[in-house]
Amino acid sequence: MAAWSASLTLHASAPLRQPRLASVPCSAASQAFRTARTPLKRLPSYRHASAVGARDRRQARPQAPFCALLSVCKMAQYSTRSDAGAPSVTQIATHNQYHSDGIDTSSLLPSPIAQFNKWFKEALDRTDVQEPEAMTICTVSLPPSSSSDFASAHSSWRGAETNAAPRPSARVVLLKGVDPSGFVFYSNYTSRKGEELARNPWISATFYWRALHRSVRICGKAERVTKAESQAYFHSRPIGSRIGARASPQSRVIKDREQLEALVREEEQKCSVPGAAGLNGEEVNAPDAKIEVPHYWGGYRIIPDEVEFWCGRNNRLHDRFRYTRANMDKAADEDQWTVERLAP
Numbered sequence: 001m002a003a004w005s006a007s008l009t010l011h012a013s014a015p016l017r018q019p020r021l022a023s024v025p026c027s028a029a030s031q032a033f034r035t036a037r038t039p040l041k042r043l044p045s046y047r048h049a050s051a052v053g054a055r056d057r058r059q060a061r062p063q064a065p066f067c068a069l070l071s072v073c074k075m076a077q078y079s080t081r082s083d084a085g086a087p088s089v090t091q092i093a094t095h096n097q098y099h100s101d102g103i104d105t106s107s108l109l110p111s112p113i114a115q116f117n118k119w120f121k122e123a124l125d126r127t128d129v130q131e132p133e134a135m136t137i138c139t140v141s142l143p144p145s146s147s148s149d150f151a152s153a154h155s156s157w158r159g160a161e162t163n164a165a166p167r168p169s170a171r172v173v174l175l176k177g178v179d180p181s182g183f184v185f186y187s188n189y190t191s192r193k194g195e196e197l198a199r200n201p202w203i204s205a206t207f208y209w210r211a212l213h214r215s216v217r218i219c220g221k222a223e224r225v226t227k228a229e230s231q232a233y234f235h236s237r238p239i240g241s242r243i244g245a246r247a248s249p250q251s252r253v254i255k256d257r258e259q260l261e262a263l264v265r266e267e268e269q270k271c272s273v274p275g276a277a278g279l280n281g282e283e284v285n286a287p288d289a290k291i292e293v294p295h296y297w298g299g300y301r302i303i304p305d306e307v308e309f310w311c312g313r314n315n316r317l318h319d320r321f322r323y324t325r326a327n328m329d330k331a332a333d334e335d336q337w338t339v340e341r342l343a344p
């Protein structure tokens with residue numbers, strides 16, 4: 001049972017982004033809630049933010065009273081116990097309701113690319129949707145098809161080391177663009193995801209924009225973007241990230257942090273930009289013309305053949321609309337899509 005007992009509960013029917021207090025025996029909690037509302041209202045909108053730096057600064061703004069309120073609310077709904085010797089458990093007693101107006105069928109656009117862009121803009125326009133570009137992507141390893149495949153497979157991840165069934169793995173990445181053909185993200189081509197995609201390009205991505213009670217699932221095939229596209233994006237990254245991408249053998253087992261830092265310093269030397277990755281504190285603003293995109297790093301475009309738009313509604317009776325197409329010969333935005341409602 002929980003190590004502490006609930007002293008504060010949320011109204012079961014309260015929208016997720018506006019928790020209301022049902023019983024507040026803890027006056028500190030109600031004070032925290034009252035104080036928290038004012039700075040929240042003053043937070044500026046992302047609407048006029050184009051520069052990533054400006055947005056990051058806003059996200060870093062201290063919101064201490066709001067955090068205090070959240071932690072009091074969380075104590076009531078979540079409990080964790082990890083005492084030595086006792087079973088380590090977490091119990092979650094939330095029953096959040098999702099109160100959106102749902103999806104108006106007549107407003108759905110014929111192309112899921114256009115529909116996604118519309119929803120993405122709406123997420124971006126909200127101050128309470130953080131990093132709307134964060135998505136979870138799932139790839140599936142395939143067992144090696146030959147013994148030479150098996151011998152060359154890396155053993156850092158499971159799936160690569162067994163002859164077992166295909167195994168899915170998921171991780172968060174950042175969407176970097178949507179175009180008429182699909183959804184672009186960047187990564188290391190020799191990472192776990194990279195090696196899994198090389199053998200099996202089928203991929204799925206999921207977004208969750210909690211404040212809007214919306215989620216999107218994309219299924220399709222990942223293709224590498226052109227070298228020119230990867231280069232253009234790589235050069236737009238801060239110098240430290242470029243050095244990091246070159247230096248890190250993503251997904252490989254490494255001995256310790258020192259090994260990683262040694263690799264980074266080596267890369268800084270090679271590129272004649274000592275200190276550029278900021279290991280000693282501030283990043284050094286070094287000339288960066290020599291930092292080229294490495295051959296093992298670049299973009300993927302998810303070419304969708306299925307996109308689902310999900311909108312949370314009361315009592316789990318959510319709205320779901322799935323777009324599918326029979327083949328992938330045309331650009332996604334120009335193709336004919338079938339739209340069907342799915343049961344929640």
Ligand SMILES: Cc1cc2nc3c(=O)[nH]c(=O)nc-3n(C[C@H](O)[C@H](O)[C@H](O)COP(=O)(O)O)c2cc1C
Binds near residue numbers: 174175192193194250
């Ligand atoms: C918010 C967030 C954003 C991330 N963005 C990326 C990204 O754009 N590209 C990337 O390769 N890894 C990104 N990562 C790290 C990945 O989640 C993951 O650790 C890494 O890609 C290695 O995954 P793999 O071993 O499954 O290949 C991000 C992680 C988080 C939490």
